[in-house]
Amino acid sequence: MIVAAGRGSRFGAAVAKQYLLINEQTLLQLSVARLASSAYITHCLLVIAADDTTAHTLNFELPVSYAQGGAERWQSVSSGMQAIAQSGAADDDLVVIHDAARPAVTTADIERVISAAMTEPYGAILATPVADTLKQAQHQPSDHNLLSMQKPDPDSEAMSNNQRYYSQRTIDRSTIWQAQTPQVFRLGKLRQVLSYVANQQLKITDEASAFEQLNFPIRLVAGSRQNIKLTYPDDALLLSALLTAQGQPSS
Template structure:
């Protein structure tokens, strides 16, 4: 097995981020004079393993190609689901002549505070694995499993609450991790699991989920808690504070 493969970086930026609630796709949120997408590309550029980047964008995206980036950029058009966008990126990388054992690094456009050290760590871990590795953080908070309240037991207070869910039980957080990106996989293995997802019509939230469905081991690499994802409007304040602190 080739332990020093080429690394092909990909940022998935074809979604609109409906939970963010803005009129513009969240990857084009401005922070410190640049879009979130530009910040994320710049972070990848800080790794010595990455020399260029593939951006997977929506077919109607009229913004990305007008921006300046810290790396040479190639483009692919994504699909309706995340896995379809990743698959489009993988196919573009394969058509460009990549080797089957090369690594594909997949990063979220909305994670612009990832540390350079963590990028290198997850790449180096994936180089030693047959399938790949992802950045993740051990869960620190107490986790609660919820259950919806039924009409005959619903209290009056629930009518003014932001949720009609109540605690069912506490989830044991030992061994629980929050998945982050980058996630780094062998090209041929990634292509095979994405094909499986399409054939089986699986619902996955990240590429590691596809490997899990096929019982293929993916290594966890501890990442910084600074590597937050912009998901809700309040996240922008926290992310900007993190970027400001990192740039001091």
């Protein structure tokens, strides 16, 4: 399953970022092609917005089918999960969930995380140990009164307006990992945790965090740092260079 129902608001482009052209192909086509490189994957479900008129016009490296996404990521995943179940998947089958904005994931990493999930009761995700020193920030209000202890939102208007932030403390990074996709889960367990998210009206940023809410252990599989996510305009340059270096399939 590739989740491609978002608008990519942080990217700031007029077109949804999954349809941004990189090396003459859309981000979505590139991500499907990368999944197609794995012997485990022979079909892809694309979860797209209700008003998406682009996806059906594209050619893909795999046979694809479609499901309608929702307002929140978990709703899109839930819709895709239902479509997969209706196609005949069993509760113990594995669902591979990937972001359209991660077209540089390596074949080896895709197969490594799927192989790991096969041995787990709940699932496994690609992730990388954090390498950089992490700082918790304080925000200094414009009136220069006492420093606020409020955690800054990197995507907030305040941050974009270059308001001042100061280092409060260094965070121990020894147990901190940065989540990637694909994320691979047992279908029945995924249904259970997403039902819990819906009932509790929780905000989650990836499917693994839904499993964490119920203390279901999800295995972390070390992935390549090449598996970057296109979030900001500068990321497009990095992805273009990475895909070229990796030998991106020609369009």
